[in-house]
Amino acid sequence: MSNGKSGVVFTGAEMYLKTTFDSVKKIPFENIKSAEYDSDRTINNKRKVIEYHRVIVSYGNGEDIEFSSEQFDSDLPYKLIAKLLNDFNKRVDNISSKNQVVQISQMSSEILELYFRIVIAYLKDDDGIIDSREYKELISLMTKIKVSKQLANDLRKYRFEDKEDLTIEELIDQLKNQTNKDNFSEAAVEQTLAMDIIGMNSDKLDTIKDDEVLVRMLNRLNISDKQLKFIVRKIKADKEIIESRMTDSEIKEVNKELAAVASGAGLVALGLLTSGGTVYLGIIAGFGVYRGIKYFSGTGEAEKFGIRIQTLNDRISQLRIANAYIIEDINWLSQKMIDFALKLRESNELSSELYKELELIINQNQSLADAGSLIEDDESYSERELLLTTILESLDIGKYNELLAKNINKVYADEVIKNVYSINGDLDNQSEVNDVTLRENIELDELKAAHTVLEDIGYFDTKASSIAQSKSLAKKGFSGLKKSLFSGEKDE
Numbered sequence: 001m002s003n004g005k006s007g008v009v010f011t012g013a014e015m016y017l018k019t020t021f022d023s024v025k026k027i028p029f030e031n032i033k034s035a036e037y038d039s040d041r042t043i044n045n046k047r048k049v050i051e052y053h054r055v056i057v058s059y060g061n062g063e064d065i066e067f068s069s070e071q072f073d074s075d076l077p078y079k080l081i082a083k084l085l086n087d088f089n090k091r092v093d094n095i096s097s098k099n100q101v102v103q104i105s106q107m108s109s110e111i112l113e114l115y116f117r118i119v120i121a122y123l124k125d126d127d128g129i130i131d132s133r134e135y136k137e138l139i140s141l142m143t144k145i146k147v148s149k150q151l152a153n154d155l156r157k158y159r160f161e162d163k164e165d166l167t168i169e170e171l172i173d174q175l176k177n178q179t180n181k182d183n184f185s186e187a188a189v190e191q192t193l194a195m196d197i198i199g200m201n202s203d204k205l206d207t208i209k210d211d212e213v214l215v216r217m218l219n220r221l222n223i224s225d226k227q228l229k230f231i232v233r234k235i236k237a238d239k240e241i242i243e244s245r246m247t248d249s250e251i252k253e254v255n256k257e258l259a260a261v262a263s264g265a266g267l268v269a270l271g272l273l274t275s276g277g278t279v280y281l282g283i284i285a286g287f288g289v290y291r292g293i294k295y296f297s298g299t300g301e302a303e304k305f306g307i308r309i310q311t312l313n314d315r316i317s318q319l320r321i322a323n324a325y326i327i328e329d330i331n332w333l334s335q336k337m338i339d340f341a342l343k344l345r346e347s348n349e350l351s352s353e354l355y356k357e358l359e360l361i362i363n364q365n366q367s368l369a370d371a372g373s374l375i376e377d378d379e380s381y382s383e384r385e386l387l388l389t390t391i392l393e394s395l396d397i398g399k400y401n402e403l404l405a406k407n408i409n410k411v412y413a414d415e416v417i418k419n420v421y422s423i424n425g426d427l428d429n430q431s432e433v434n435d436v437t438l439r440e441n442i443e444l445d446e447l448k449a450a451h452t453v454l455e456d457i458g459y460f461d462t463k464a465s466s467i468a469q470s471k472s473l474a475k476k477g478f479s480g481l482k483k484s485l486f487s488g489e490k491d492e
Contacts, residue, residue, distance in 0.1 A: 031060040037082035053078035105146045114175040120158045121168045126213045132370030137200040143322045190221045230261045247304045305389045312386040319379040387447040394435035395421050403457040413453045420450040
């Protein structure tokens with residue numbers, strides 16, 4: 001369920017459908033005889049095409065269960081669900097239920113520690129160290145999964161010291177054992193782990209099979225080519241939301257595409273895919289139930305970018321928390337440096353062993369500093385993209401002037417706005433000019449200042465901006481009438 005309000009969830013023994021009004025329908029898999037799908041289209045009195053979908057599930061004992069788009073989300077893949085249910089008895093020999101929809105962050109500390117020990121061991125698998133880019137990815141993942149302070153402290157010995165005494169294979173076996181003990185799906189956790197590890201390599205998504213260390217890791221996690229294809233496409237979709245400034249409707253289309261890929265990939269982990277914290281795509285996560293958050297940017301603007309805005313806000317929050325993890329690690333390394341100085345004073349000489357220890361501490365400090373810079377750059381980029389999404393690509397000068405009428409700060413506000421929008425000359429004389437667009441290569445501070453000005457004057461407030469826009473249109477109409485009259489006099 002992608003938004004926690006409506007969607008569909010599969011477990012090992014049944015399927016659950018949920019409406020936005022907390023009504024839940026359970027569809028057991030046991031003894032299914034058939035599942036029939038039908039659809040229809042009608043045109044309402046507003047000339048809008050309405051699609052109707054229905055599935056009837058029949059059981060061996062004569063009972064039927066029906067669900068349709070009148071009860072549940074119209075974007076659920078009803079036809080695909082019917083096909084899956086029809087094929088269920090042919091493809092499944094044993095029906096059992098394991099928890100496949102609890103997020104990784106909600107699992108036991110034992111599972112989480114093993115999970116991150118595997119990630120850390122993977123990052124060290126090629127050269128024995130975690131460099132600044134890898135450290136940034138690791139800290140970002142810890143933030144997304146909401147690792148507790150205690151667990152972060154416990155994992156530090158694996159991050160910064162060679163304390164791991166198990167191989168990656170042994171760690172995976174222990175993770176499987178703990179997963180089964182806690183009654184979670186083994187495959188779901190493996191697929192989520194694969195998603196997180198591939199996500200750390202988002203710069204090489206098109207050449208994954210050239211990375212021997214990564215391929216070796218995916219083989220250990222039993223990831224098939226089809227599953228890899230889905231994971232790569234999903235991570236690309238997450239990136240596209242940010243980089244391509246996708247609208248909610250465009251994201252919905254990507255959602256449909258991914259559902260088609262996921263249906264044949266044998267994926268069970270979609271309810272667990274917290275990686276990226278962004279697009280929970282596919283049947284288990286809840287198909288096509290994005291609603292977006294309501295964001296009113298003046299009258300006439302729809303909530304086109306609700307998902308993108310929420311994604312960027314979440315990302316910025318996570319990056320700020322990531323900085324807190326880095327500060328904790330810096331404090332730990334600082335104490336380690338103090339301990340080293342005491343050790344050096346006691347020995348009264350810099351032996352080769354002490355030199356290696358000093359070199360390691362210095363390199364780790366540098367990696368932390370570099371990772372902090374990478375996170376800061378990522379945060380600035382995300383803030384800029386968020387502001388570019390919310391500030392509007394074009395400005396209604398008439399409405400803007402009306403909202404600032406008699407405002408003593410208008411001179412300052414005009415200068416701020418002219419730094420961001422392509423405007424020349426005095427804004428007071430340009431109320432009749434059509435909407436002006438954003439300049440290119442705007443600095444983050446300029447965007448922040450412009451957004452603050454527009455927010456303070458009520459440009460984004462639906463009621464205030466509606467009144468201002470009405471006044472602006474009235475003035476434009478009156479001005480046009482005067483021009484027409486004067487033009488007529490001259491003609492005479």
